[in-house]
Each structure stands twice: as structure tokens, then as C-alpha cells.
Amino acid sequence: MILGGIDIVVLIATLMAASTPVLLAATGELVAEKAGVLNLGVEGMMIMGAVGGFAAAVATGSPVLGFLGGALAGAAMALIFAFLTQVLLSNQVATGLALTLFGLGLSALIGKGFEGVRPPPTPKLPFGPLAEIPVAGRILFSHDWMVYASLALVAATWWFLRHSRAGLILRAVGENHDAAHALGYRVVAVRVTALAFGGALAGLGGAYLSLVRVPQWTEGMTAGAGWIALAIVVFASWRPERVLLGAYLFGGITAIQLQMQAAGYKIPVHLLTMAPYVVTIVALVLITALHRRGAQAAPAALGRSFHAST
């Protein structure tokens, strides 16, 4: 199926892979923000996940251990943030920005020895005859396991926040930390856990970039994906299903513009490269505008420091 020089089936298949890093990072950030913490360090955690995952995969030869390493690197970054903002009560915005700068710098330093190295390949899941089904086979059954894992994580996050007791406590902490404390819930512990989860997912997203998408290590390779993840969380009104939509939209435009470049469209490359960012933000702004309460869906305690006074 070819439309205007672009193969639609290939496009959709690429879209899912292209969206995975942002989807993972945004889902992680969603959980942290639902607990009431604004962590602007997503970009820094992602790039640390990218370099950490890459190093672990190259050192062990196992992409699985690589992803694990990426998640641990992201979570470690998040725990630095958690210590500063939850224990020392530093300003969340400033600390998050610093975390991004720190991550970009540190990853460049660590990554020096890995430039030009090829990571061990992450195999596609063998679906056998299923992958031979026309159209659907190519779209649904031609991916590596992280793509399916990311979708499962979104579904699990949705279920966790919506239906589990622990998810209810997490939302309560993000909604009104004083009341949650008065009821005897441990606000700081909940927030630190949520942050670590968010960091691990951002790290996974970063590792997916360096191990599967590119696949190699280059300095600053996240190229703003962490910021897009942050924007998606806000415009998705803190709902996992809309985060999925936003991330796939971003990935979709990324895939289209790459294919348009390949198909030789006479549009300046800069405009095409810009398109995913612009279109994602415009679309999400429209969604928010259509849902009157959308902008007010923010967790009420988002970004506010908690200090038990009694």
C-alpha cells in the first residue's frame, strides 16, 4: 500500500518503534507527577539510560542486561533528584533542570569510549506464521520485545492507577499531601518510589534509543525527546491512554518526515525535522482545549514540597 511515495504499512510499523522511547519516558513521568512531583530531569535520565544501557549491553553482550542497566541508570538519576527534593526539600523545577544538564554532561563523559561501537542486536520476536499475515503481520508482529513491553507497561500503569489500592494512595499523595499525611500515609516514601519508577522508565526509553533505534551511542542523542515526554504528560491530562496517543502521534510524524525525506519531497529538511515537535504540541493543545477541564486535571499538589509539620 503506497500513498504519495510512502508505504503506509511500513510507516505504521516504524511509527511504533519510533514512539517507544518517548512513550516509556512519558509513562514514567506520568506516575511521578501523579504522586505530585514535577521532575524536569526526564531528558537527563533518558540520556543516562541511553549510555548506561549501551555500556551494559556492550560489556555483557546481552541486550536484556543492557536494558536493565539503562533502567538502573535512569532510576539512580531519579533517586538523586528524590534525595534533593524530597529529603533536602530543594526546588523541584531548578533541581530537575540541573538533573538534565548533569545527565547530558555525565553521559558525554561516560560515552567517550563507546563512540563508533556497535551494540549487540536486539532480535525481533519470532511470531512464525503470524508475521506472514499481510498488512497486520507486518504492523503487529514484526517488532522486538521492548515495543510489546512498553505497551504492556502503559496498560499496567493504567490499571495500577485506576484500580489498585497502591495506585489510589499514590494519587491521593499527589492530590493533597497534607491530608494523606494526616491519614497516616508516608508521603515521602510514596514519592521516592514513584520517582524511581519514573526514572527507570526514562532510562529504558533512553536505552531503546541507543540499543535499537539508532543503534549506536552519540553524544546528546535523545535530542529533546525527554522534553516532548514532559509535554505529552501535561497535554494528555495525566491519563495513560492519552499519553499513548500523544507518543504515537509524535512517533508517527517522526516516521512520516523521515520517509518524506527519503521519497524526495521538495520541503526543506529543517521544516520536516521540526514537524514532529510542532504537530505533537499543536495536537495536544487542541485536545486540552476541547476538554474544558483538561488543564485542571493536574494533580493538585504537583510541584509542591511536602514537609511534615506535626
Add this chain to the structure above:
Amino acid sequence: MLLTVEGLTKAYPGVLANDGVSFAVAPGEVHALLGENGAGKSTLVKMIYGLVKPDAGAMRLHGAPYEPAEPRAARAAGVAMVFQHFSLFEALSVAENVALGMENPPPMRALAGRIRAVSNAYGLPLDPNRTVGDLSAGERQRVEIIRCLLQDPKLLIMDEPTSVLTPQEVEILFHTLRKLAAEGTAILYISHKLEEIRALCDTATILRGGRVVASCAPRDKSARELAEMMVGAELKPVDRTGRRAGAMVLQVAGLDLAPLSPFGPALRGVGFDLRRGEVLGIGGVAGNGQEELLAALSGERPTAPGTVLLDGRDIAALGPNARRRLGVLAAPEERLGHAAAPDLSLTDNAILTGTVRKPLTRKGFIDKSAARSFAQSVISAFDVRTPGPDVAARALSGGNLQKFVIGREVLQDPVVLVVNQPTWGVDAAAAAAIRQALLDLAARGAAVIAISQDLDELLEISDRFAALNEGRLSAPRDTAQLTLEEIGLMLGGAHGMQEAAP
């Protein structure tokens, strides 16, 4: 005895909040804790609920030692608490809020069924699926109470439960509490409203300065005697004499305003006239447009031309400073953050609203000594208890800061003064002083608009009364001819909530 408290002591830096407090509560007893702000009531119940650890002393529950390390332990022992500032989560549903207050909640669907059953059994119907942010204050309190009742408490602590309720809602609440007491639940009841305590409570323990100064059966005492025991001095009744209604000064008509907050109401067609020397009381349960009305009158939110006239001049488009220049001043409800900047000193806070009518600046520069002496004059005239005008507003207790922000406006000689909840959370003596100051201001020829939830207060100081309900203002009526029941109906009764038939 169900609960025995012996010699509980708790010190905070610089303050002895509780000093050897002892009392006992029997099963089925409604026991009042009385005291001014800072007398130590909140600290005491926080220790019973496990939020604060005592420095010394012991508690016994059912005769066994009782030392709750955290609220969870207190709840497990059968102690439940309804907080003064609601501990609810606005964006969550009723059922979710209830589940958060329980140790081992059943699955959501079963819980929703139990909420329906228990709430109807106690005459407090509630829909478990509604979002708490959409509920009225009375309904929110039901959520808190139901949350406690579902745990089958032996001791229920209620901290200022009626401050946000209409008289009808108070009746429903008392009915529920009496029913609970009859079933053997002990209730520890904290309130400033002495008439309510006389109507509801069997015994009262009176605290002053962290110590128990008396205990009595409140039914045998008058509200005045109780107040004097709390304060430790004689109280003067407010003096309403010496006022004459003068010329028309403020006319408001057809005033509309969009809500200031997502769950707030819009003002619709608000109108009234105000004369010099008159106090207009505006009653209503919080969240019915009080903040919006204050914003429209103070100039924080400009309104359509011709909706606000001062001495016949249209001031609807003027901002707060332009209105201050003309003599329209306001003291908003939220003390920290709206009426005063928390981290600025009292002097700086005095400059923030005072500089338009008082010479506190010279050629655009602050005149520190003039500002300081203005702040000092507010402090001495209104008996604000503070080390001095250089202290940050945040460091003052609620009552003292309230005296400061009201005094700051009163000393600027307003033509019209608008106050919102002038005595909210302020103890009896300070509240009486604030009310007297408003009356004295009116006696000097100013017009006063007092927006308040405290109906007794409005009946005490206002000449005419109007009710604000869902953003609409009723026609003002002379207070002298009003009964409390009529006022309750003007306020919208129990907001359409009826007691369910048992």
C-alpha cells in the same frame, strides 16, 4: 471509662502546648473540649489520634495502655477523627476518599454498597460515585463522617465540625451524633460555638494555656459563663450604640462575575444598597461566591460598567488601588497569601495596602520610619500579640494576624470596608475585639460589609442581612426581625439535602 488521659504534656520550641492534661471519657458520652486558640485542644487530640507523640503522661483505652505510634494504630484501636480542615481529596470520588481512610477496604463495588447503606442508616445520604470537589461543605463533611463510621469507632473525635454548616445541616449532624452516642460510641467534640456545646455535650473539659482549668456539665452553665471560663476574664458584650444610617454611599446592581476557581460559583445579578454608618451582613456557606463578591467589590476583578457605584460614581472598572484612593478597602478571608504576604514583615505588609491612603512613601521611595510607625499603631490599637513590626506575617498566630489585617484597613479610615470571614478561626476574646472595631468604624460614619459564615456573629453586628447562595444574593432584610430558622432557609436550607427516613 473508655479513654483516660493522665498528665499528657507536649512542648514545642518556646511553647508548652499541653501541660499535664488529664480527663476521662465514658462510652456513649459526648465530651466537649473547650478553649481559645492556642489553648492546646488541637495538640491534645492529635496525641490521642497518634499524629503527635506526647513528651510525658499516659493514656488508657478500655483500661489497657494506649500509645498510638501513628494514626493507623489509633484507627485499629477504634479511634476515628473528623478534621477541622477537611482531609479530603477533591479530585477523587466519595468511595475512593472513604477507602483511603480505611485499613482494609473491601473492593470498590462492595464499598460503594456499604457507603450507601451506612449513610442512609444515619440519615446522611451520599452518592459514592460523585467527585468530592463537586460536593457542598455539608456533603463533604458527611464523607468524613461516613469514613469514620465504616470503621465502627469506639471514640469519634470531631474538630470544629459545624463551622461550615447551615443551621439545618447542624441539626442533621447533631441527630446523627446523638444516635451514635446512644449506640455507645464516645464523642470528643471541639468547637468554639458555645450554644452548640450546650445543646449537644454531656460534659466539658476547659483548657487554657495548655492546662485543664475546669470541667463542668455545659447544660448547667450559660454560654457566657463558659466563655468566661475559657478566657479567664469577664467578657464585655458588644456595644452597638451610637450609629445612625447616613447618606447612600455604595450601590451595587446587576453584578455578574465568572468563577475564580474551577469548583466555585459565578456571581449572578448581585445587587444591594449601602448607607453610611450601616453594617450589612452577608451570610452563606463558604464556596457560594464569597471570594468572588469580595474580588468584585475590592476591584481585584473589574465588572461591567454601572454595576458598582460609589457616591453615584461608576467605579466598576477601577482596580484595587484606585478604589483604595476613593476609600473602598477590603480584608480578604485567606490571611496568608491574600490579605498578607507570609514572608514579608508586618511593616512591609502595612505598606502593601496602606500606602495609597497613608503617606508611607516619598517620591516613590518607601518611608521606612513612617511605615514602621503605622504598623506599630495597628499593633497597639488592635492588641496584636507580636514582638514587633519587623516580624514576618507567617510567624503570627491566625487570630493575631487577623487582628492585624483588619486593623490595617480600619486605621486607614475607609468609606466602605468589605471584610470576608473576619473572625474565622479566631478565639472568643479576639473575635469580640474585631467585631467591636467594625461597629466602632460604622459609628464613625463608614459603611461595613461583613461576609461571614458565622450567623451568630452577623446577627450580633449587622443592621441588615442578606444570604449568598450559589452566587445569588437575596434581598437584604433587617436583622432585628429575623430568626435563625428564617436565615437558614434564606441560605438554601440544607442545600436540598434532606434527612433520609430511617
